[in-house]
Amino acid sequence: MSFDILWFAFHILIFPGLLFIVVMGVLLMGINNKMVARMQNRVGPPILQPWYDFLKCCGKETIIPRRAQKFVFIGAPILGFAVLITAALFIPFGGSSVLSSTGDIVVILYLLTFCSVMSIVGAAASGSPYAGVGLSREMVAMIAYELPFVLVLLAVGKLAGSDSAQGVTFSLATITEWQTAHLPVICHISMIPAAIAMLFVIPCEIGMHPFDIAEAETELCEGTLTEYSGAPLGVYKLTHCVKVYVMTALFTALFMGGITTGMVVVDVLIKILVCLVVTFLSMTLPHAVCARFKVEQVFKFYWTFVSALALISLVLVWIGL
């Protein structure tokens, strides 16, 4: 009995829980920065740079502005980080996930939104006008990517739920099983537009460079993070890294899950490789190629082009292709 609890604690805290998630997030972010630098013919920062940034932030003085709501100002980044780790526990990564239910996808969607809302709440509590503009932009970005994101999830759920009685599944375990029985979702021609749409959703959800309208440092003094300093800022930066892992792991679970060799270590290595490829396609390429988009450009792009791609997949799946 106590062994079970220990095993569960091991899953939550070490693998595939907190420690693994943070390490993967930092590594993916560092490798992404390095690849961007190499594409621009630079040497680039060391791969552990996000980790150094976090440690440095911990060593700095934390200033709480007089106008800020102290409790919310400090609580928001911590709650956002905790919520994101919880979301990551629902995603299977080479083997089964730590937590699972019949509505995994809804829970993950809700927790990811909650994490973004926490950065909005923190910015609103800081009482800075720059943060105010930043949070309004963050909201626009959320509305922009949420629609294609939900459409993609529905398309995958419909395809993987075609065997079951309900017709649509919201359980990642069912999706993984379906992919083991049939081919991975990405091998179905009708799902390729949805995969491309998901690749576009990832950088906006994370707030990576061409879509980082909320944290535009040159226009908005870091936007939502204007008043943050010291350890809370470090937690925000770490949340940013963990989001990279969560989104790429979600992509692999949705589109390339269910590939098993029988050995957990090999499975995890394959997944890490897929995560790296997804990071390169969805984050490094746009970062190295594009300049930052304007607010209305992001909104228009997601509600026309990306949503249309996701919708094509949804319609194709619905009529049974």
Next chain:
Amino acid sequence: MFQKMIDDSMKRSPWIFHINAGSCNGCDIELVSVLTPRYDAERFGFRLTGSPRQADIVVVSGPITLQSRDRMIRTLAQVPEPFCVVSLGSCPRSGNVFKGSYAIDGPLEKWTHVDVSVGGCTPKPEAIIAALAKASAILEEKRKAMRQADKADKEKRS
């Protein structure tokens, strides 16, 4: 051990905030060129931030005009400890060609501690990188000193 790791990372990720105190834009352009792919200061972890709250190294350029003086002092007061101030170019150190003007109130030393000073009108990007590297080493020293002062303070109380 954790504290030592923090000390070490202090010099690996210094974020720069740039204050223009009436500069002619020459030094500003050279500072930005340091961060471009040609000189690539990001390989040492330098990053330009937009907010003084997140800065570790504050770079001041320009001869401190009367108009910009109060704003500069207010911005420097918002930077969390420990931080370094780098004076960029000849203007903040001596006033350069503007020396003796009624409109300037320099040098920079009058208003804040200056840790590293780069001369030149304008300084070369290589010189700026060297100064920033020196400043980040000083940053680590400052953090260590801060920690020891904290420790001594605690012992005194107990």
